[in-house]
Amino acid sequence: MKAWLCSRNAHKARELERLLPGFAIEPLSADDYPPETGETYYANARAKADFGRERSGGREWVLAEDSGIEVSALGGRPGVESARYAPEGAPAIEKLLGELDGVRDREARYVSELVLLTPDGEELRGTGTLEGRIAEEPRGREGFGYDPVFVPEGETRTVAELGDDWKERHSHRARAARALAAALGVAVVLAGCGGTDPTSKRVLRAFFSGGRAARSLGQRFPHDPGTLPCTVYVKGVKLQASCSTDISLVRPARAVVTLTEAWNHGATAHTWFFFIRRDGTVQSVIQEGAPAPRT
């Protein structure tokens, strides 16, 4: 399914495509996006989505996001004005570190608000936050924006050091995408197996116990979220899998469930997509990378 992303930020398009499996996210290029002058992330995201709906002809899926960083010692600034605080990258980081020079309270959080408009114009929303603190100096090369100075709660490295794979599982945008997916009637779970994120565990458990098809799927692909390694059965063959990523996508209105399992052997992750009929039988399997090891 194609969804237009109302953003000029190529990083966001890449991140969101990884976060919303089943959607091909295409950035909507336009020079005249409405100014982000709303008082809330939601107001800005909705304005971008309305603009995108009009530009794309009104009958397409449209996705919009607004995000920002809120710093406690600055009374929550730059917040909804993050994009206008200073030019993104080094200048914004320099300004932020300057404002926090000598300040001991480094508490901060990222916020992401997603708005999805269906072809019928129905609005679905997802919000996500990531708590953390501002480092004394920039470190790391991945991510974008304030990532080189943002250290998530419970971590010692910055988001730019933790990298894009970490972001895909834990970022404010990842959390907003999961909330959006839940609103869509879709269960999307990242880092279900081996992941310690309580929300993923809860959603995964709820998914595998909700309804006959999902229960049958759960029997076929038994999961115990949060455990490593996990065991997966494919055509009756038992596979030991060290799942680093586990995405389950169910659209109740459709006859297909997509289950993605990634196995790590050595440094490589292999992904299999199982297209499963509603009765739980496998319709087809698409495989990326080499086969998972058989044990």
Ligand code: IMP
């Ligand atoms: P907007 O959502 O396009 O208005 O931009 C929000 C601004 O917040 C970006 O330009 C970044 O400066 C910052 N921001 C939002 N998300 C992230 C992130 O994941 N990493 C780093 N900075 C971010």
